[in-house]
Amino acid sequence: xxxxxxxxxxxxxxxxxxxxxxxxxxxxxxxxxxxxxxxxxxxxxxxxxxxxxxxxxxxxxxxxxxxxxxxxxxxxxxxxxxxxxxxxxxxxxxxxxxxxxxxxxxxxxxxxxxxxxxxxxxxxxxxxxxxxxxxxxxxxxxxxxxxxxxxxxxxxxxxxxxxxxxxxxxxxxxxxxxxxxxxxxxxxxxxxxxxxxxxxxxxxxxxxxxxxxxxxxxxxxxxxxxxxxxxxxxxxxxxxxxxxxxxxxxxxxxxxxxxxxxxxxxxxxxxxxxxxxxxxxxxxxxxxxxxxxxxxxxxxxxxxxxxxxxxxxxxxxxxxxxxxxxxxxxxxxxxxxxxxxxxxxxxxxxxxxxxxxxxxxxxxxxxxxxxxxxxxxxxxxxxxxxxxxxxxxxxxxxxxxxxxxxxxxx
Amino acid sequence: xxxxxxxxxxxxxxxxxxxxxxxxxxxxxxxxxxxxxxxxxxxxxxxxxxxxxxxxxxxxxxxxxxxxxxxxxxxxxxxxxxxxxxxxxxxxxxxxxxxxxxxxxxxxxxxxxxxxxxxxxxxxxxxxxxxxxxxxxxxxxxxxxxxxxxxxxxxxxxxxxxxxxxxxxxxxxxxxxxxxxxxxxxxxxxxxxxxxxxxxxxxxxxxxxxxxxxxxxxxxxxxxxxxxxxxxxxxxxxxxxxxxxxxxxxxxxxxxxxxxxxxxxxxxxxxxxxxxxxxxxxxxxxxxxxxxxxxxxxxxxxxxxxxxxxxxxxxxxxxxxxxxxxxxxxxxxxxxxxxxxxxxxxxxxxxxxxxxxxxxxxxxxxxxxxxxxxxxxxxxxxxxxxxxxxxxxxxxxxxxxxxxxxxxxx
Numbered sequence: 001x002x003x004x005x006x007x008x009x010x011x012x013x014x015x016x017x018x019x020x021x022x023x024x025x026x027x028x029x030x031x032x033x034x035x036x037x038x039x040x041x042x043x044x045x046x047x048x049x050x051x052x053x054x055x056x057x058x059x060x061x062x063x064x065x066x067x068x069x070x071x072x073x074x075x076x077x078x079x080x081x082x083x084x085x086x087x088x089x090x091x092x093x094x095x096x097x098x099x100x101x102x103x104x105x106x107x108x109x110x111x112x113x114x115x116x117x118x119x120x121x122x123x124x125x126x127x128x129x130x131x132x133x134x135x136x137x138x139x140x141x142x143x144x145x146x147x148x149x150x151x152x153x154x155x156x157x158x159x160x161x162x163x164x165x166x167x168x169x170x171x172x173x174x175x176x177x178x179x180x181x182x183x184x185x186x187x188x189x190x191x192x193x194x195x196x197x198x199x200x201x202x203x204x205x206x207x208x209x210x211x212x213x214x215x216x217x218x219x220x221x222x223x224x225x226x227x228x229x230x231x232x233x234x235x236x237x238x239x240x241x242x243x244x245x246x247x248x249x250x251x252x253x254x255x256x257x258x259x260x261x262x263x264x265x266x267x268x269x270x271x272x273x274x275x276x277x278x279x280x281x282x283x284x285x286x287x288x289x290x291x292x293x294x295x296x297x298x299x300x301x302x303x304x305x306x307x308x309x310x311x312x313x314x315x316x317x318x319x320x321x322x323x324x325x326x327x328x329x330x331x332x333x334x335x336x337x338x339x340x341x342x343x344x345x346x347x348x349x350x351x352x353x354x355x356x357x358x359x360x361x362x363x364x365x366x367x368x369x370x371x372x373x374x375x376x377x378x379x380x381x382x383x384x385x386x387x388x389x390x391x392x393x394x395x396x397x398x399x400x401x402x403x404x405x406x407x408x409x410x
Numbered sequence: 411x412x413x414x415x416x417x418x419x420x421x422x423x424x425x426x427x428x429x430x431x432x433x434x435x436x437x438x439x440x441x442x443x444x445x446x447x448x449x450x451x452x453x454x455x456x457x458x459x460x461x462x463x464x465x466x467x468x469x470x471x472x473x474x475x476x477x478x479x480x481x482x483x484x485x486x487x488x489x490x491x492x493x494x495x496x497x498x499x500x501x502x503x504x505x506x507x508x509x510x511x512x513x514x515x516x517x518x519x520x521x522x523x524x525x526x527x528x529x530x531x532x533x534x535x536x537x538x539x540x541x542x543x544x545x546x547x548x549x550x551x552x553x554x555x556x557x558x559x560x561x562x563x564x565x566x567x568x569x570x571x572x573x574x575x576x577x578x579x580x581x582x583x584x585x586x587x588x589x590x591x592x593x594x595x596x597x598x599x600x601x602x603x604x605x606x607x608x609x610x611x612x613x614x615x616x617x618x619x620x621x622x623x624x625x626x627x628x629x630x631x632x633x634x635x636x637x638x639x640x641x642x643x644x645x646x647x648x649x650x651x652x653x654x655x656x657x658x659x660x661x662x663x664x665x666x667x668x669x670x671x672x673x674x675x676x677x678x679x680x681x682x683x684x685x686x687x688x689x690x691x692x693x694x695x696x697x698x699x700x701x702x703x704x705x706x707x708x709x710x711x712x713x714x715x716x717x718x719x720x721x722x723x724x725x726x727x728x729x730x731x732x733x734x735x736x737x738x739x740x741x742x743x744x745x746x747x748x749x750x751x752x753x754x755x756x757x758x759x760x761x762x763x764x765x766x767x768x769x770x771x772x773x774x775x776x777x778x779x780x781x782x783x784x785x786x787x788x789x790x791x792x793x794x795x796x797x798x799x800x801x802x803x804x805x806x807x808x809x810x811x812x813x814x815x816x817x818x819x820x
Contacts, residue, residue, distance in 0.1 A: 034471050038473075056451050060448055061448040061771070096686075123671075126669050126673075127685060130659060133658060138656035227689035250535075261536055275641075278636065
């Protein structure tokens with residue numbers, strides 16, 4: 001039976017996370033189902049940014065001793081509990097591309113080049129493969145691709161140094177079994193670097209409990225750090241003293257203010273810092289991570305799945321009658337998004353929805369992605385978004401005037 | 411004859427750059443002579459940051475199509491004229507450490523590893539050596555050091571692939587002859603990467619006119635982009651299609667939104683981008699660069715030198731009587747700072763000055779640095795700073811109560 005508006009409102013009345021919505025600054029008239037691309041703005045982030053802006057004006061260079069310099073490790077420790085990591089295991093720094101390069105280089109250095117292949121996955125967000133390719137070209141290592149749907153075990157041999165995998169797939173939202181895969185890779189003597197771009201802040205992540213040594217991720221999606229907010233990098237405590245990472249800048253030096261002539265890596269996670277970072281980029285993220293510390297991640301996961309299922313339940317009959325393929329994995333194997341394919345008109349449908357203020361996103365060919373962010377989406381929001389989706393598809397509005405507004409909204 | 415306050419005020423009355431001071435938000439009661447470390451805040455930067463903050467709230471993911479995504483190249487083109495570069499030759503991205511890695515890797519790739527030595531300079535800001543060391547360890551290349559005061563010609567041979575040199579030395583402020591050195595290095599078949607951290611925005615820089623192919627720099631010192639604002643990277647038009655840079659992220663891809671499986675470098679300067687950048691970090695820098703477009707760089711250089719000389723002229727007799735060594739190079743060979751050494755009490759003198767609101771900085775052993783930023787320092791400011799310096803030294807105030815405030819101001 002298709003859920004009613006009243007049933008959605010009833011879920012909101014019993015939602016333990018309902019209070020968080022007021023902590024976000026959301027534009028009027030928008031139903032935002034693209035928090036998997038760029039997260040909404042916490043109200044506290046606005047104030048934090050203004051404070052750092054004033055700190056620059058008033059304190060000038062002294063600001064570096066007033067919290068700017070050690071932001072990468074302070075924010076890392078704030079973030080760690082969301083990832084199942086401990087203090088000193090996470091640093092907020094650079095972006096995913098650069099953090100992958102650091103970890104790949106670190107693993108190769110720690111293995112003393114005994115292995116020569118980097119494996120990354122095809123069909124996922126390609127930047128992880130791009131940086132693996134750049135590193136391989138630069139070092140003479142070999143880059144191999146695990147094809148989408150391929151069995152990882154078939155691609156692991158004694159030459160594989162490291163594998164880069166996403167915990168949640170950016171297109172389909174498929175969730176991998178991190179613990180089992182980590183065990184498999186490590187049995188073969190290789191290392192795996194997990195990309196948490198679509199899982200950090202979307203669900204509980206248990207790096208320590210899954211035997212994970214290396215991970216990277218971003219903070220601008222589910223973690224609401226702001227557009228292009230700094231990335232993060234995790235290294236298990238037991239694996240932090242194995243060598244150098246190649247991007248050896250002064251902020252990763254053991255004594256950065258001694259200005260010694262030779263590089264010596266800092267102890268622990270700090271060696272994964274590079275050079276000077278933007279204090280303004282860290283300010284809103286710190287405010288957001290403080291908000292996230294209040295979140296019950298079990299409740300978050302429950303609501304995330306419930307929102308996605310509500311959206312699907314509202315539209316199942318429509319999908320069948322209108323030739324829309326729902327490629328979202330089963331509940332136990334999904335992240336926090338619903339993925340739908342309409343090969344012919346997927347792009348136009350997303351545009352028509354945007355024209356109505358329902359923001360999802362489109363990835364060729366044919367894929368419509370809708371992300372569910374439990375802190376600032378209510379059940380009613382999702383019900384209304386589904387209603388708009390139905391109206392757009394049933395009336396074929398996507399073929400009409402909405403297309404005229406495309407240039408204004410994309 | 412020691413300059414009088416009246417003579418300083420007269421210089422201010424005839425200063426063609428005097429109008430810029432009101433464009434900066436400066437704290438009350440501070441004489442800021444550390445703009446060579448972190449530049450002061452342009453008033454327009456405050457507004458620009460607030461606008462981008464609101465754009466995140468209101469436009470959400472659409473902001474990437476409203477100026478965020480192409481900020482690296484747009485700001486690069488804004489910056490180019492200050493560096494003697496043309497459109498499409500500069501990109502604003504990452505930081506100096508990462509940009510050096512990109513350019514070193516690019517040069518090595520373009521030379522097909524025919525050469526095996528990276529040369530960097532000793533005694534200068536060490537991050538440039540650190541990243542050269544990291545790259546060499548990672549690739550099996552050899553790192554060599556040009557000792558401070560050594561003759562570069564003695565260190566160039568057919569094995570040297572690239573040299574990293576600062577145009578202006580961070581401690582002494584010594585200015586190198588960029589054109590002559592570039593010619594020397596290129597005659598030997600090597601490449602030189604210029605670090606412009608202490609010259610961009612401090613004086614006119616003429617990359618094209620000096621035959622320079624590669625340069626990096628930062629924007630948070632003389633260019634007032636904000637704490638840890640993004641770095642920049644310059645590659646001459648004729649040298650932009652020679653290979654890959656190793657940090658090959660999706661923003662440097664020829665078609666970043668096609669999500670192709672394989673990396674293909676973007677044409678031109680765009681291949682030197684890496685992954686997703688912070689839109690908030692770029693906003694104040696863009697406002698500052700627009701202000702900089704109004705600046706007559708010849709007038710800036712003249713005032714920069716005049717401010718430094720005024721400071722020295724006010725204190726020459728004191729230096730002699732109090733054992734303070736002025737290691738500032740002659741006018742034609744200096745950047746925009748004065749460098750003084752008091753081996754025993756340099757640190758305490760700088761702290762006593764800070765307690766009076768006169769901000770310079772200290773670098774062990776014994777070095778006191780004072781930076782002169784013509785857009786927001788008046789001649790009277792510099793005269794007053796010199797007066798404070800004299801009082802602190804003559805009264806030996808630095809041995810007394812000022813030390814008690816050390817923890818509050820450093």
